[in-house]
């Protein structure tokens with residue numbers, strides 16, 4: 001009772017503060033894009049401090065319902081005031097891009113500040129990271145404000161095969177802001193919900209298989225899953241270095257492109273992969289690919305027959321997307337339809353192979369991550385499993401058993417079986433996705449929802465999810481454009497073209 005009263009007094013103060021924000025200018029923060037925010041900064045209609053205060057108030061109001069945020073950065077307001085001062089002083093890099101813009105980062109991305117980095121698990125609550133993750137360093141360099149940590153499926157959905165998506169022990173179950181009963185998908189659940197429901201300007205998610213693309217589709221936001229290595233994974237609680245990638249989740253393709261521009265590039269702590277992928281980064285950045293007419297002449301593949309690559313002859317889904325195919329054509333794209341794949345069974349084996357390879361990769365990568373922490377209550381996967389057993393109620397071990405952890409713990413590095421699995425994955429990519437793309441000279445493969453996420457995941461290929469509409473009961477769904485490694489510039493042109501032609505995203509209803 002006492003606590004509740006205090007909370008409501010606190011809320012009142014925040015509400016009064018927010019009224020001041022609204023009174024002091026005619027700028028509406030809800031739904032504001034990065035370009036609009038930067039313009040408002042310039043015209044003195046808004047400060048970064050106002051913006052951060054507004055979002056903290058939104059989190060106070062909405063997070064008890066949506067559970068999209070695990071922690072708010074106690075230094076966010078201070079960082080915003082600093083950004084405002086830098087803009088006043090015309091410091092280089094101020095007044096453009098992400099400077100002064102609040103960002104939420106998924107709770108598996110390390111930040112060297114007052115916040116914890118836990119992947120949603122109590123096992124990591126008192127751990128101390130050595131430094132910021134590579135992408136967080138780049139965000140700070142750009143002047144972005146780290147507003148807080150976004151909730152997620154615990155351990156990025158790699159602890160339990162039957163835990164609900166968007167659940168973790170610390171923040172509990174995240175809720176889809178469009179339709180509360182709808183699966184919010186995962187594992188970057190909070191990253192998607194927070195931008196959808198205007199609790200932050202932009203956010204970062206991570207993906208191993210579907211974790212950016214699926215929640216983006218389910219919560220009606222734009223998600224970019226970059227080519228593996230384009231963004232650094234250093235300081236990210238890992239699953240598989242072969243598949244893990246960090247990417248933007250935002251309300252518009254333009255905002256996502258601003259974030260991508262800020263976070264790509266070489267990082268000495270993820271040196272091999274980021275150096276290798278640096279060749280894909282356009283010299284003058286990604287923003288120039290946000291151009292009208294971007295769909296003109298683009299060859300887009302549609303595989304109606306295969307569930308894995310598209311629609312699986314599902315008439316209901318196909319009917320939903322036919323009008324989008326028309327829109328793509330009307331805007332100058334060339335649709336190559338009914339594409340065939342030979343040897344489909346050969347490709348289907350990838351699911352089993354992915355499971356085998358990732359289990360072994362996870363154990364090695366997680367143990368490395370835990371050993372590098374400055375201090376930590378757990379130093380190995382075995383320690384985490386023991387922690388979960390010890391705090392079984394807290395971690396809901398009976399409801400959501402740690403079957404994936406136990407399977408991973410049984411592995412012993414990359415042995416004969418894992419090598420065979422990896423070879424199978426290489427073959428599945430080569431004779432599956434790559435062959436279809438190359439033989440048909442495709443710029444992108446168009447698929448519904450996050451249907452193609454495994455195909456893109458196993459080969460480290462990029463994909464972009466864009467809001468594509470709402471079912472009659474309001475369930476959001478996305479369209480995904482996937483491409484070969486390094487094809488982000490082309491995918492951005494296609495995604496932007498689709499977004500500008502359809503403009504389908506709308507904010508969720510008031511809770």
Ligand SMILES: *[C@@H]1O[C@H](CO)[C@@H](O)[C@H](O)[C@H]1NC(C)=O
Pocket residue numbers: 071072073074114115116125126
């Ligand atoms: C980090 O976790 C500790 C509990 O171990 C908590 O006291 C602290 O408030 C957390 N940090 C933030 C920013 O929430």
Ligand SMILES: *[C@@H]1O[C@H](CO)[C@@H](O)[C@H](O)[C@H]1NC(C)=O
Pocket residue numbers: 229272273276277485
């Ligand atoms: C480097 O890039 C090539 C493609 O250009 C890719 O085939 C290879 O797997 C990459 N290596 C690493 C370590 O990422």
Ligand SMILES: *[C@@H]1O[C@H](CO)[C@@H](O)[C@H](O)[C@H]1NC(C)=O
Pocket residue numbers: 304305306307312313
């Ligand atoms: C889809 O339909 C085509 C043509 O009718 C058929 O050849 C194919 O086997 C079907 N695919 C699936 C997955 O049912």
Ligand SMILES: *[C@@H]1O[C@H](CO)[C@@H](O)[C@H](O)[C@H]1NC(C)=O
Pocket residue numbers: 346349352353356417418420421424
């Ligand atoms: C690799 O693929 C073959 C079929 O091509 C399959 O029999 C085998 O079980 C697969 N191996 C693994 C480890 O997934």
